[in-house]
Amino acid sequence: MLTLRNVDIHYGRVHAVRRVSLHVAPGEIVALIGANGAGKTTLLSAISGVERVSGGEIEFDGKRIEAEKPERIVRLGLSHVPERRLVFGPLSVADNLLLGAYTKFRRREVAADLDEIYAMFPVLRERRDQQAAALSGGEQQMLAIGRALMARPRCLLLDEPGMGLAPQVCKEIFRHVSTLRRDKGLTVLLVEQNAKSALAVADRGYVLETGRVLLSGTSEELLANHDVRRAYLGREKDN
Amino acid sequence: MFAGAPQYLVSGLTQGAAYGLIGLGFTMIFNTTGIINFAQGEFVMLGGMLSVCLLGAGLPLPLAIVLACLATAAIGGLMERLAIRPIAGAPAVNAVIITIGVSILLRGGAMLAFGKDTHALPAFSGTAPILALGAAIQPQSLWVLAVTLALLAALKLFFTATIQGKAMLACSCQKKAASLVGISVARMALLSFAISGLIGATAGAILAPITMTAYDVGMMLGLKGFAACILGGLGNPFGAAAGGLVLGVLESFGAGFIASGYKDAFAFVVLLLLLFVKPSGLFGKAGVERV
Numbered sequence: 193m194l195t196l197r198n199v200d201i202h203y204g205r206v207h208a209v210r211r212v213s214l215h216v217a218p219g220e221i222v223a224l225i226g227a228n229g230a231g232k233t234t235l236l237s238a239i240s241g242v243e244r245v246s247g248g249e250i251e252f253d254g255k256r257i258e259a260e261k262p263e264r265i266v267r268l269g270l271s272h273v274p275e276r277r278l279v280f281g282p283l284s285v286a287d288n289l290l291l292g293a294y295t296k297f298r299r300r301e302v303a304a305d306l307d308e309i310y311a312m313f314p315v316l317r318e319r320r321d322q323q324a325a326a327l328s329g330g331e332q333q334m335l336a337i338g339r340a341l342m343a344r345p346r347c348l349l350l351d352e353p354g355m356g357l358a359p360q361v362c363k364e365i366f367r368h369v370s371t372l373r374r375d376k377g378l379t380v381l382l383v384e385q386n387a388k389s390a391l392a393v394a395d396r397g398y399v400l401e402t403g404r405v406l407l408s409g410t411s412e413e414l415l416a417n418h419d420v421r422r423a424y425l426g427r428e429k430d431n
Numbered sequence: 432m433f434a435g436a437p438q439y440l441v442s443g444l445t446q447g448a449a450y451g452l453i454g455l456g457f458t459m460i461f462n463t464t465g466i467i468n469f470a471q472g473e474f475v476m477l478g479g480m481l482s483v484c485l486l487g488a489g490l491p492l493p494l495a496i497v498l499a500c501l502a503t504a505a506i507g508g509l510m511e512r513l514a515i516r517p518i519a520g521a522p523a524v525n526a527v528i529i530t531i532g533v534s535i536l537l538r539g540g541a542m543l544a545f546g547k548d549t550h551a552l553p554a555f556s557g558t559a560p561i562l563a564l565g566a567a568i569q570p571q572s573l574w575v576l577a578v579t580l581a582l583l584a585a586l587k588l589f590f591t592a593t594i595q596g597k598a599m600l601a602c603s604c605q606k607k608a609a610s611l612v613g614i615s616v617a618r619m620a621l622l623s624f625a626i627s628g629l630i631g632a633t634a635g636a637i638l639a640p641i642t643m644t645a646y647d648v649g650m651m652l653g654l655k656g657f658a659a660c661i662l663g664g665l666g667n668p669f670g671a672a673a674g675g676l677v678l679g680v681l682e683s684f685g686a687g688f689i690a691s692g693y694k695d696a697f698a699f700v701v702l703l704l705l706l707f708v709k710p711s712g713l714f715g716k717a718g719v720e721r722v
């Protein structure tokens with residue numbers, strides 16, 4: 193469904209992503225793990241079109257998208273929940289969700305989708321008239337995911353949905369991700385620093401280090417891998 | 432000594448409403464693009480001058496004004512498309528300098544097209560003053576206030592009840608997320624320039640019967656509008672409108688009670704004082720930050 197071939201991304205002279213190839217099959221949850229500055233966010237941004245690749249190909253549903261604008265890519269069915277959530281702070285929760293459906297014209301469908309999001313995250317319904325900026329971190333994450341789902345994507349890019357959240361909240365969000373895949377066949381590319389919880393929901397994973405794919409394999413393989421354990425799982429025991 | 436006060440208040444509010452509209456134009460563009468558009472005053476000039484010109488060509492006054500405003504909106508849109516978008520991604524300062532260039536171009540073009548004469552547009556509904564509250568109110572003053580209120584209400588509706596209005600707000604607070612939900616940030620920038628053109632031209636057209644218009648009125652009106660939106664807290668559209676009213680009234684009282692020769696200076700003295708005391712503007716939240 194989503195295929196990257198030899199993708200390079202530069203910020204000026206910084207070579208942030210180096211010849212990365214990866215693929216995500218329909219209905220799969222794939223984790224992308226790596227330390228700070230490994231290039232995870234950069235890679236997702238290039239897929240959703242907010243950063244440009246300097247080389248390589250990105251293919252979604254058989255179409256090349258590496259030169260497309262973000263507003264076009266959403267319309268193809270690929271939504272991106274950005275790092276740090278980036279909710280529209282001054283706007284209400286309901287308006288944030290409504291804007292998620294900016295690409296959708298059938299108003300009745302939008303109302304039904306809105307109900308579905310509220311059913312998934314009841315707290316959003318309770319707070320629908322509040323400013324998004326007034327929500328807690330976990331609620332903002334739910335809002336950011338809800339907003340992305342309002343576009344009815346077939347593939348979702350999630351950038352560190354657990355960042356700064358209590359483990360309990362984080363778990364709840366991952367549970368929703370699994371449910372979405374099970375019920376809707378949603379395909380997910382999930383970025384996380386917390387390798388353990390990411391690999392717990394994912395089928396497969398890629399380990400990114402300084403812009404390169406260092407390792408890839410099924411979640412079990414990665415969890416059992418000595419390097420992964422030392423680099424990404426050991427550290428979690430310390431904190 | 433204060434006998435003239437009601438009269439000054441009315442003329443101050445009238446003038447101030449126009450400043451407010453001009454300030455609103457600045458705010459629209461600033462919020463969506465981060466650019467201070469120094470051609471805003473030229474939009475105001477075009478509203479007045481195009482109305483005069485179309486009226487001279489034989490069109491009825493209301494039609495002339497509507498067409499002048501729409502034409503200016505189109506010029507605003509074109510300005511974004513031809514002068515601002517090509518340097519997308521460059522620092523906002525570059526774009527601001529381009530807007531100064533566009534303002535010089537529009538002023539020069541207007542001088543060539545319309546000449547250097549000063550023109551007045553006829554008042555919309557006569558000039559027989561209405562006596563009320565110790566002041567003689569020109570019917571045109573009521574037009575200015577009414578049109579200003581109507582535009583404010585329309586904008587409020589645009590931002591709270593339409594998806595495009597909300598999308599524009601989304602662009603101003605969070606560009607990256609806005610494009611991720613499918614909003615074309617470039618198109619919103621174009622829309623904001625067009626709406627600013629429309630608002631500016633409207634201010635120019637409703638003010639032209641009172642203060643006259645010429646190819647070069649844009650500079651001073653633009654500065655006053657800019658002062659209004661700084662006064663109201665840059666980025667707050669309704670603050671800009673209120674800032675305009677405050678500025679207009681201060682100016683009018685200053686000119687009436689102190690010295691009319693310094694009329695234009697009051698605005699800037701007040702602005703400088705305010706910036707020292709409360710840099711975020713009268714209605715701005717203290718320490719508000721923009722990203």
Ligand SMILES: Nc1ncnc2c1ncn2[C@@H]1O[C@H](COP(=O)(O)OP(=O)(O)OP(=O)(O)O)[C@@H](O)[C@H]1O
Pocket residue numbers: 203206208226227228229230231232233234235275385
């Ligand atoms: N806008 C930018 N301009 C310049 N360099 C950037 C920019 N964004 C990221 N970088 C650099 O690109 C590299 C990859 O950054 P990226 O944000 O993709 O990492 P990440 O894996 O998402 O890290 P984190 O886990 O901290 O979010 C880093 O070296 C970073 O400094």
Ligand SMILES: [Mg+2]
Pocket residue numbers: 232233234275
């Ligand atoms: Mg990141």
